[in-house]
Amino acid sequence: MSRARNTIGTWIGWAFFADLANGLALTFGYMFSRSVTMQYPDKEKWLPYPRYRGHHFLKRDEEGEIKCVACELCARICPCYCIEVVPYEDEKGNRRPAKFEIDTARCLFCGLCEDACPADAIALGQQYEFSSFSSRDLVIGRDNLLTKPGKAATGGGVVAARLNTKKDVLVETNEPQGYNWWRNIRRT
């Protein structure tokens, strides 16, 4: 009985375009909901999570000395053979890399070099804006790797940023966390 009434109700609804009205109401609601657009790189920028695997960086120890012992384990484990390490012996008699080159054009950012490293010297950091017009510029040397930004402390937020063609997408914000991008998403 109630099912029959429901069917009749549905038919009456169709006759008066209730389904159409529902659809229009939904899109109207969406029209005034918040936009989920992240205005990158004009106004905003996404900060990666701490475990994000971005551009590699080399670490220094407390004395400011490079941590790498040039064991070449990273070069061995690298699935795309994009790391090239040449060792030498420094004044103190330690084994250090004379040359440490990563071809980021070939790198697949798997993070195995980070796992393999016995000296905790190499890791994948938070930088992800390093596109280039020439693949030659994507071969990064040792000194360059030492200056790259490390892992993000927090992350996952969207912060105010501004495009700077000379340098990078500049981040200029007081709150390091940024706002949570997911809060803008309407889920109904």
Next chain:
Amino acid sequence: MELIVALGLIIFKVALLIAILLLLPLPLTWVERKIAGHIQQRMGPMRVGWHGLLQPVADGIKLLTKEDHIPADADRFLFKLAPILALAPPFVVFVAVPFGETVSVLGNEITLYVSNLNVALLFVFAVIGLEVYGIIFGGWAANSKYAVLGSLRTCAQMISYEIPMGFAVIGVVMMAQSMSLLDIVRAQADVWNVVYQPVGFFVFFVAGLAEAQRIPFDLAEAEGDLGAGFHTEYSGIRFAFFMASEYAIMLLVSVLVVILFFGGWNGVLLPLPPLVWFVLKVAFFVYLFMWLRFTLPRYRYDQLMAIGWKVLLPLSMANIIITGIAFS
């Protein structure tokens, strides 16, 4: 002297009308893209000017500087003629469309219409019927399968939807006892036609959607299955002509819906100037067109034909009969 002043006034009005109709697609494209963006939780154009306001200008410059490409095996004469044929009818129609009664400028009463034809409604439908030539020629001349398919669909669609559209307004003509758009609006001074003619309004609006080639009836340029339909092979300023014609027809259908069913420039509640009322109503219907576009999917071709012939045509016939019985 009188004649020269009258003639000058008409020429001035026509020039103003053409300028408005040529320039209006620019803000309308911006509005459409903004509405599309916000309905889809995006921003729409944001980068050129404040909130992308200069985006249409950038688009116009882009279209003007693009290569004007004509396919190798195209019928060159028809290919060049088609955009003009598509653009001209919506402009011509506005000659017969009134925008208000009169305004007084410097003590002179100036009518807000170019001409008050006594068969204005007939003129409107006759000229709008010519619109299909531009599309057919454009699709045929391009010598491309997508363009031909698109124009064939358009031809069938326009012809089958013009019939219910024409029948739907007969109720309005019966109510006003006149085919002059001015008299039709005057007849609605107390009660708008939509109250007496809801079915007529519905049929007219749906058929108008189909006439304007808008979603859910944009089979002529169904991007998914036809590339871009009849204007697949067009580029540069010729493509812009087709777009301008599409926006002009959308505007025309909105204006006609307002004049025929929503009381033209007659206001309710708020004591606004008649022209403001008119513009507000037209703006609402233009918005409704865009709102529908980003809500509904496209109908299948057989569904389109079924709606036209099996639903709208009987509905419009019944509307005529009921109007005739009730108001005779």
